[in-house]
């Protein structure tokens with residue numbers, strides 16, 4: 521049996537493993553974490569809508585149903601292409617065919633202070649930490665007498681007006697206006713600001729103008745301040761500075777401005793595109809290494825002179841293609857080059873509001889929102905997860921309630937220096953402070 525090693529149990533790797541299941545290959549699936557993560561719903565964990573367990577699933581529980589697929593938790597550090605071995609912590613694993621699908625990480629585009637002080641949303645720990653941080657910021661703001669510090673605690677800056685930034689900003693606005701407005705005093709909730717910053721003059725760059733305008737209007741209706749055409753130059757623990765010199769005092773800065781491939785892409789030592797993705801042939805193999813495939817967010821593939829986007833459907837279709845390619849090669853059959861078939865894109869803004877480009881149609885509002893709900897439910901990996909998500913969504917929709925308002929991660933609102941008036945003498949409890957209790 522040929523040994524196929526797949527690095528990454530995300531959208532691309534898992535799809536490839538599933539399609540190779542039951543075949544005549546000895547498949548080893550490697551991942552540094554023991555679960556598959558449904559990243560598109562991470563922002564709902566971060567805004568107290570969903571428990572983390574409802575969007576993740578243990579890979580062993582999936583792989584044990586597939587006789588010829590074995591899962592191994594390991595951090596892969598490199599690939600010895602000459603000797604056909606995957607280098608992982610604790611040893612190396614030989615392969616006949618290799619599929620690298622290790623995904624992407626947050627790109628800070630040279631703003632090093634953002635790497636240090638901004639928060640990101642790539643994994644479950646990020647989502648739980650962000651939820652805890654935002655809720656802790658409200659708790660501390662309720663006790664804070666210094667108006668500048670209180671304003672900084674209650675200002676949430678989202679950098680990046682792509683789908684993830686839009687979805688998070690909308691969901692945070694609804695968390696504050698719904699459950700938190702009942703938990704805290706009206707004065708405190710009124711002080712809360714969500715600022716969405718993007719260097720482009722619009723949000724949702726990949727969408728047509730009418731869908732962008734709709735999104736901007738809906739976000740503003742939710743109270744999100746749009747700061748468009750503005751570039752972030754510096755992030756400190758309590759403020760953001762824009763390249764035109766403006767500053768926004770904020771204890772929470774969420775960086776959602778883009779992604780770059782994980783370091784493993786560099787460790788391969790092969791030709792890469794300007795954005796760091798690995799150049800691959802039209803059959804997704806590495807140039808000069810026909811036994812190594814690179815797929816998903818790590819791979820740079822052009823189609824009709826445009827690079828394919830880093831999205832889950834691209835990774836999944838590439839995973840399925842690679843499995844087909846491997847089986848066809850073993851059978852001595854030829855396979856046509858990879859071609860991505862887009863079924864559309866969609867982004868949600870808030871309850872009853874989404875934008876969608878599907879089947880050549882441009883949809884907004886309730887219909888787009890319902891399509892988004894159904895699609896995301898159907899893509900979740902397991903019946904139990906779907907049920908959990910459905911129950912939470914229904915509860916949230918009917919009662920405007922989000923029960924996962926739990927501070928479970930270490931309190932990071934106290935991290936770093938205050939550059940505002942830090943040494944002011946303690947004051948008497950203000951009426952707002954009493955009201956907050």
Ligand SMILES: Cc1cc2nc3c(=O)[nH]c(=O)nc-3n(C[C@H](O)[C@H](O)[C@H](O)COP(=O)(O)OP(=O)(O)OC[C@H]3O[C@@H](n4cnc5c(N)ncnc54)[C@H](O)[C@@H]3O)c2cc1C
Nearest residue numbers: 528530531532552559560596622623816817830831832835
């Ligand atoms: C917050 C967020 C929201 C998103 N929303 C959407 C959306 O709404 N729609 C959409 O289409 N796309 C969305 N995406 C993008 C989508 O999740 C990615 O395009 C998709 O996950 C790419 O699949 P992949 O298989 O390449 O990588 P991933 O699914 O990221 O999987 C990579 C796997 O590799 C593992 N790994 C990484 N490095 C190593 C290593 N060195 N050793 C071992 N294992 C390793 C990781 O643990 C991970 O399990 C979103 C992404 C994020 C972060």
